[in-house]
Amino acid sequence: xxxxxxxxxGIEVEALVREFKNGPRAVDGIDLEVAQxxxxxxxxxxxxxxxxxxxxxxTLLPPTAGTARVGGYDVVREGPRVRSxxxxxxxxxxxxxxxxxxxxxxxxxxxxxxxKGERESRGKELLERVGLAYAADRKVGGYSGGMxxxxxxxxxxxxxxxxxxxxxxTTGLDIQSRTALWEEVARLAGxxxxxxxxxxxxxxxxxxxxxxxxxxxxxxxxxxxxxxxxKAEIGRPTVEAVPREAGERERMASVxxxxxxxxxxxxxxxxxxxxxxxxxxxxVVRALDAENVAIExxxxxxxxxxxxFLAKTxxxxxxxxxxxxxxPESEAVGSG
Amino acid sequence: xxxxxxxxVSQLARRSVLRTLRQPAQIVPAxxxxxxxxxxxxxxxxxxxNLPGFxxxxxxxxxxxxxxxxxxxxxxxxxGTDLARDIETGFLNRxxxxxxxxxxxxxxxxxxSFVLGIVQAAAYLSVGLLAGxxxxxxxxxxxxxxxxxxxxxxxxxxxxxxAALRFGSGEAVQGLFPVFFVFLFLSxxxxxxxxxxxxxxxxxxxxxxxxxLLAAFRSLLIEGWExxxxxxxxxxxxxxxxxxMFAASSALKTRLVRx
Numbered sequence: 001x002x003x004x005x006x007x008x009x010g011i012e013v014e015a016l017v018r019e020f021k022n023g024p025r026a027v028d029g030i031d032l033e034v035a036q037x038x039x040x041x042x043x044x045x046x047x048x049x050x051x052x053x054x055x056x057x058x059t060l061l062p063p064t065a066g067t068a069r070v071g072g073y074d075v076v077r078e079g080p081r082v083r084s085x086x087x088x089x090x091x092x093x094x095x096x097x098x099x100x101x102x103x104x105x106x107x108x109x110x111x112x113x114x115x116k117g118e119r120e121s122r123g124k125e126l127l128e129r130v131g132l133a134y135a136a137d138r139k140v141g142g143y144s145g146g147m148x149x150x151x152x153x154x155x156x157x158x159x160x161x162x163x164x165x166x167x168x169x170t171t172g173l174d175i176q177s178r179t180a181l182w183e184e185v186a187r188l189a190g191x192x193x194x195x196x197x198x199x200x201x202x203x204x205x206x207x208x209x210x211x212x213x214x215x216x217x218x219x220x221x222x223x224x225x226x227x228x229x230x231k232a233e234i235g236r237p238t239v240e241a242v243p244r245e246a247g248e249r250e251r252m253a254s255v256x257x258x259x260x261x262x263x264x265x266x267x268x269x270x271x272x273x274x275x276x277x278x279x280x281x282x283x284v285v286r287a288l289d290a291e292n293v294a295i296e297x298x299x300x301x302x303x304x305x306x307x308x309f310l311a312k313t314x315x316x317x318x319x320x321x322x323x324x325x326x327x328p329e330s331e332a333v334g335s336g
Numbered sequence: 337x338x339x340x341x342x343x344x345v346s347q348l349a350r351r352s353v354l355r356t357l358r359q360p361a362q363i364v365p366a367x368x369x370x371x372x373x374x375x376x377x378x379x380x381x382x383x384x385x386n387l388p389g390f391x392x393x394x395x396x397x398x399x400x401x402x403x404x405x406x407x408x409x410x411x412x413x414x415x416g417t418d419l420a421r422d423i424e425t426g427f428l429n430r431x432x433x434x435x436x437x438x439x440x441x442x443x444x445x446x447x448x449s450f451v452l453g454i455v456q457a458a459a460y461l462s463v464g465l466l467a468g469x470x471x472x473x474x475x476x477x478x479x480x481x482x483x484x485x486x487x488x489x490x491x492x493x494x495x496x497x498x499a500a501l502r503f504g505s506g507e508a509v510q511g512l513f514p515v516f517f518v519f520l521f522l523s524x525x526x527x528x529x530x531x532x533x534x535x536x537x538x539x540x541x542x543x544x545x546x547x548x549l550l551a552a553f554r555s556l557l558i559e560g561w562e563x564x565x566x567x568x569x570x571x572x573x574x575x576x577x578x579x580x581m582f583a584a585s586s587a588l589k590t591r592l593v594r595x
Contacts, residue, residue: 060429062593083433094426098358099351110347111434113340139358155430 009036009071009085009162009195011057016066018052026052028219029066034197034212036162039189041210041227042199043305049219050199051091054167057197058088071163087161091168093152097141101132101151104140105158112159126154130184146177153184163195164188170205182209203305215309222312231303233311237278238263238301240271244294252293259284264310269297341437348444355418356448366410366452367459370403374464377402377526387531392470392558400464401553402525404481405546407456408489409516411449416496416509419445423504423591438588442581446493453489457482473556480566481556487573488549492516494580501587523547545572 011034018027027049034040042050055061057070059079068075071085095104105123114122127133130150140148149169156164166185170178186209188194200206206213207227215223215230223230239259243252246268253262253270259280265271274280281300288295309315356362378396385393392398422428431441461481471477499509523546524532532538541547552569555562 058433060432060593080435084435086433088433090426090429092426094430096351096355096422096427098355103351103354107347107351108430108434110343111431111436113343113435 009193010034010038011040011068011070011163011195011197013053013057013068014066016053016056016068017064018049018056018061019064025064025219027056027063030214030216030219030221032214032221032224034195036195037189037193038211039185039196039198039209041206041213042197042216043201043203043206043213043309044199044216045201048216050201050216051167052219053216054088054090054165054197054199058086058090058165059083084159085161086163086165087156087159088165089149089152089156089167089169090165091171093145093148095140095143095148095151098139100137100139101127101143101154102136104151104155105136108155108158114159122158126157127151130154131180144177146173146180149173149177149181150184153181157188161194163197166196166198168199168201170200170202178205185209203309207305213305215305215312217309217313223308227305230305230308233308236260236273236275237303238271238273238307239281239284240265240269240299240301241284241288241295242266242269242297244296248293251291252288255287255291255293256284258287263307271301340435341440344437344440345443345447348440349447352418352445352448353451356414356452362410362414363452363455366407366414366456369410370406370456370460371463373406374399374403374460375467378467381526384527387527389528389531391528391554394468394470396464396467397469397557398528398554399526400460400469400557401550402520403460403464404457404485404488404553405520405525405549407460408453408485408492409513409520410456411452411489411493412496412499412516413510413513414452414496415445415449415493416498416500416512417506418448419497419500420504420506420509423500424506428591432592438585438592442494442497442584442588445497446490449490449493449496450486453486454482456489457485460485470557472558472560474560477556477561481553484549484552484566484569484573487570487577491573491576491580494577494584498580498584498587501584501591504591519544519546524550545576548572 011032013030013032015029015031016027017025017029019025030053032040042053044050052061056063057068057075059075059082062076070082073081073085075082099107102123105127106119109119109122124133127136130153132147132150132154135143135147140151143151153169170181173181182205185196185198189196198210210227212224212226213230214221225233239256241252241256243249249268249270256270256272260272260275263271263273278300285298377399381399382395384390385395385398461478465471495512496509499512503509522537522540523544524541529538529541529547532541548565548568549572551565555565
């Protein structure tokens with residue numbers, strides 16, 4: 001049976017596995033489906049299996065087991081067809097510091113088989129689109145991180161791919177560069193109907209950009225859905241309060257415990273997940289007042305994707321990233 | 337060669353040449369170091385020409401063959417280091433995502449060695465002749481010397497590509513450099529083969545292909561037009577190139593595991 005993802009420019013993955021010699025399963029039987037024109041955010045800490053998944057879907061790493069079809073083509077048996085369908089900006093913009101932006105475009109468009117006239121016009125068009133026309137004749141070695149990422153995106157689009165893989169495209173970028181890249185990615189999906197498979201370890205990126213999010217941890221997808229669905233699954237907001245006197249922290253925790261289970265808080269504060277939702281906030285304030293616990297600061301947090309990650313894995317995404325950074329490296333191709 | 341392959345080779349060759357020309361650190365040592373050694377050897381070992389049976393009375397002419405080989409050894413390092421950097425930075429993955437043919441990648445990368453080979457050979461020959469070296473075969477031998485030099489440079493370049501693809505690291509490629517220099521010193525670099533009287537050294541030098549590459553240059557510089565040493569020199573360069581390309585192609589298949 002032909003699925004929607006196969007007929008169009010989508011992605012379909014079933015029980016995909018990648019094992020490395022003497023190492024754990026980097027990707028452990030994942031299933032996912034991405035529709036044409038959708039932005040799919042693949043969220044997880046370093047070492048979760050994000051980049052390994054991207055390498056398999058872009059044909060650069062053969063899977064150990066399972067199947068994956070990209071743009072309707074099997075990644076193992078129809079590698080060249082997959083590659084003609086996709087564009088990819090892999091982790092760390094892989095650019096030649098000695099070439100200019102224009103020279104990069106010329107090389108990329110030529111290798112993709114564009115005609116001579118089209119090479120120049122396409123290169124110019126893409127450099128303008130990503131805002132690099134002014135730096136087209138400068139060597140890439142002098143580009144900033146954001147400029148390199150934008151050039152990387154332009155190169156990935158050289159042959160007008162239907163599907164775009166972006167592996168942590170904004171890692172290390174400042175807010176301004178990150179936002180500019182988000183806008184371009186959103187435009188590609190919204191206006192051009194390009195399917196975008198985006199890996200990220202930034203919650204706000206997945207939240208802001210992705211139509212749907214898959215959360216991966218230790219090679220398995222632990223949650224999948226729209227950001228709204230996933231947050232609704234967790235449901236309850238968190239209230240965090242900081243007492244005016246540090247000695248009152250225990251009493252404050254005792255009062256707040258009447259309203260829900262403890263949640264992660266700042267070192268001086270106490271937080272609970274409100275069983276009754278945000279309408280309980282007034283009750284919380286009244287209860288603290290009744291117990292004469294003076295409040296320095298009170299904040300209501302709506303559920304975030306980090307809460308989803310916490311609920312599904314028992315760890316926060318930031319904590320997981322630190323954990324992975326401390327763990328000894330095993331044989332792996334990508335870091336994600 | 338079909339149209340697509342030709343475009344791929346020409347574009348990658350263009351990149352390789354641009355990279356070479358934009359890295360003075362690649363070109364300058366490859367020019368200066370061999371010329372410095374040429375000056376030292378030519379002035380310090382002139383008395384070696386007094387040995388009975390030495391083929392010329394100009395040690396400069398005899399030793400002028402050496403920079404061509406030394407320069408070619410730099411090609412191992414340059415071509416290999418460039419490719420290793422592409423592997424380390426992920427640029428090779430970028431190329432792998434295009435319909436790139438492996439042969440185009442290798443040929444394109446060797447274009448940098450080709451250009452460097454021409455520049456080096458022209459510089460060594462010019463400096464040598466200006467300093468007083470003889471060219472027994474006359475000016476018509478100049479293009480042959482350039483061609484031989486470029487052939488050897490590209491042949492050694494294939495070894496650099498193989499090392500880069502096999503080990504994937506620039507440090508590993510640079511580690512080959514001293515090994516190749518040992519090969520050079522264990523050849524007829526300083527004296528003709530028949531004047532190497534120490535048995536073990538003579539045996540090693542006689543089995544060392546570099547001795548015959550040197551002999552090919554010397555035949556034109558010292559003797560005139562002698563077809564035997566020339567054919568042997570070009571033949572050895574072609575053999576090294578064939579083996580190097582085969583090894584590099586095999587290593588590329590392993591390195592580029594795209595489906």
